[in-house]
Amino acid sequence: MASITQDMKYRLSLIKYAERYGVTKAAIKYKTNRQYIYRWKRRYDGSIESLRELSRRPYHHPNQHTPEEIKLINDMHRRNPDAGLVVFWVKLMQRGYTRSIPGLYRFLRKQGLMAIKPPNPxxxxxxxxQMKYPGQRIQIDVKFVPSACLVNEATGQKFYQYTAIDEYSRWRFVEAFEEHSSYSSMVFLQHLIKAFPLPIECVQTDNGQEFTKRFSYNVREGNITLFEEELLKHGIEHRKIRPFTPRHNGKVERSHRKDNERFYATHTFYSFSDFSKQLQIYNKRDYIRFPMRPHGWKSPQTVLKEFIEFDVTYV
Incomplete structure (x- = not known):
């Protein structure tokens, strides 16, 4: 049952007062006009439900669907109960239907004929x-230094942070570069191999052209980047993640997000040498020596050192 509204109560009170004291006094007391009172007195049949505001929705519309169109829609829906809105509209258009897609949508929704879309799997x-020892796989990625951090003579320049992180120990190696290219990637890899105390078996990267020509428009068989040549030289496997899926390189991506919060949000750089120096200090002090929960609140430096000295694993 529909609820009784304040307007209905107001009209009932108005009518009862008019019956007792007259329409004129009721109009003065309730601050309305006589025509309003007479209209509701005519509609009032003794029940408060008769004082409810009726719907103003028209019974007919000059542009409503014709009986022939309704029959066509019902016949087509019976044969195609699961067809989507656009597909259903195209099938109707091929049989002489001239209405728009929004018009068809409103009709189908009103009649309850909309196809139920199955949930996505x-x-x-x-x-x-899970890695079993350091060097089994190292993730590498490049971060663009935010322009808001560059001031004075560094304003307008572009600096890049190359990052490598060992998946087992979370030990990280970073280096600043002024260019974003396969040559820079090769130089970074050479420095990484010298800095990491254990052999590297596998390197994982995204599909950027600084690492691979896998999706280059002019790729030819045997045409590889300088970075890939350096990997072959050292017998290191190159694993490329699925395209447009950065979460597969999640550890290095997460470290870059932490860099934004801990480093780039609070530091400014006056030159490339200043940026390079600050980056090295931050990585050594606030990352590889910072305790991490996955290792029982041990730092990456400690995990790597204990593995080398005592063969302690954390898998």
Whole structure:
């Protein structure tokens, strides 16, 4: 049952007062006009439901669907109950239907004929492969230094942060560069191999052209980047993540997000040498020596050192 509104109560009170004291006094007391009172007195049949405001929706519309169009829609819906709105509209158009897609949508929704879209299959993430020792796989990525951090003579320049992170120990190696290219990637890899105390078996990167020509428009068989040549030289496997899926390089991506919060949000750089120096200090003091929860609040430096000295694993 519909609820009784304040307007209905007001009209009932108005009518009862008019019956007792007259329409004129009721109009003065309730601050309305006589025509309003007479209209509701004519509609009042003794029940408060008769004082409810009626719908103003028209019974007919000059542009409503014709019986022939309704029959066409019902016949087509019976044969195509699961067709989407656009597909259903195209099928109708091929049989002489001239209405727009919004017009068809309103009719189908009103008649309850909209196709029920099945839910998308739930994505079930595969368990990530856990590394068993340092150097088994290292993730590498490049971060563009925010322009808001560059001041004075560094204003308008572009600096890049190359980052490598060992998946087992979370030990990280970073280096600043002024260019974003395959040559810079090769130089970074050479420095990484010298800095990491254990052999590197695999390097994982995205599909950027600084790492691979996998999706280059002019790629030819055997045409590889300087970075890939350096990997082959040292017998290191190059693993490329799925395109447009940065979460597969999640550890280095997460470290870049932490850099934004801990480093770039609070530092400014006056030159490239200033940026390079500050980056090295930050990485050594606030990252590889910072305790991490996955290792029981041990720092990456400690985990790597204990593995080398005592063969302590954290898998």
């Amino acid at each position: 739930k994505y079930i993430a595969k368990p990530y492969e």
